[in-house]
Amino acid sequence: MSTRPVRIAAAVRLTLLEVLRRAAGYLESHGSTSPRLDAEILLAHALGVRRLDLYLQFDRPLVDSELAAYRQLCAARGRGQPVAYLVGRREFMKLEFGVTPDVLVPNPDTEVLVERAVAWARPRGEVRVADVGTGSGCIAVAVATYVPEATVWASDIDARALAVAERNVRAHGLEGRVHLVRGDLLEPLPGQFDLICANLPYVAEGTPLPPEVLAQPRQALFAPDRGTALVRRLLAQAPARLAARGAVLVEIDPGQADSFDLAGYAGHRFHHDLGGRVRVLEAWIG
Numbered sequence: 001m002s003t004r005p006v007r008i009a010a011a012v013r014l015t016l017l018e019v020l021r022r023a024a025g026y027l028e029s030h031g032s033t034s035p036r037l038d039a040e041i042l043l044a045h046a047l048g049v050r051r052l053d054l055y056l057q058f059d060r061p062l063v064d065s066e067l068a069a070y071r072q073l074c075a076a077r078g079r080g081q082p083v084a085y086l087v088g089r090r091e092f093m094k095l096e097f098g099v100t101p102d103v104l105v106p107n108p109d110t111e112v113l114v115e116r117a118v119a120w121a122r123p124r125g126e127v128r129v130a131d132v133g134t135g136s137g138c139i140a141v142a143v144a145t146y147v148p149e150a151t152v153w154a155s156d157i158d159a160r161a162l163a164v165a166e167r168n169v170r171a172h173g174l175e176g177r178v179h180l181v182r183g184d185l186l187e188p189l190p191g192q193f194d195l196i197c198a199n200l201p202y203v204a205e206g207t208p209l210p211p212e213v214l215a216q217p218r219q220a221l222f223a224p225d226r227g228t229a230l231v232r233r234l235l236a237q238a239p240a241r242l243a244a245r246g247a248v249l250v251e252i253d254p255g256q257a258d259s260f261d262l263a264g265y266a267g268h269r270f271h272h273d274l275g276g277r278v279r280v281l282e283a284w285i286g
Contacts, residue, residue: 013061080211137165
């Protein structure tokens with residue numbers, strides 16, 4: 001597949017609408033599953049405006065410097081770079097998060113986990129929540145935002161990821177309620193927790209993935225034992241770290257539903273993503 005720069009300049013000044021049309025065609029031919037949306041987000045970023053503002057100036061011709069900046073963004077997207085890395089941010093749970101190539105791009109499938117965490121925690125008042133493998137901090141920040149009485153402790157083994165999470169915690173004004181620590185799984189987190197949440201690496205090595213997914217940190221995607229190793233370890237550790245009637249919520253691959261030993265739990269259930277696939281395992285102790 002060709003990765004030559006998209007041709008969106010011309011001798012005659014192109015209008016914003018025509019540039020978007022050509023860019024969307026280029027991105028579609030290079031594998032984007034949402035070419036028009038990608039084209040709009042990238043153009044709004046190149047112009048320094050809101051995406052909504054594009055609709056108010058479709059007839060405006062673009063100058064050479066604007067086209068050059070936009071061409072570079074489209075070419076990078078055509079090579080498989082995630083849009084979120086190119087613009088430096090991603091919306092998740094109606095909140096905006098800064099992202100870099102040091103962290104996974106927050107995924108809509110993970111909103112299933114957060115929505116369940118919020119529904120579980122809100123009626124219980126003051127709760128202690130753990131977010132294991134926090135990455136960008138999107139789970140920790142979203143839970144703390146939507147459950148005002150929650151205190152969240154978030155861990156990650158990668159110092160670079162924690163730096164991104166720290167910026168997001170600070171951007172949302174949650175420094176007093178979201179605490180970040182470095183270490184492996186639950187090991188660095190103090191005390192007992194009412195709820196443990198985790199979106200750990202769960203992809204099996206060798207799984208074919210789109211270029212924009214493979215552009216993200218491998219250590220945050222892949223795990224041994226057909227992708228189950230880290231989730232197995234967490235599920236084994238969690239019962240000893242849960243308070244009475246506590247629960248764990250962990251994102252999994254749809255094909256892993258029968259892969260985990262849940263003998264240490266009183267019960268469990270699965271939650272499905274927007275495509276109807278098993279996506280989150282919930283297990284609780286008595």
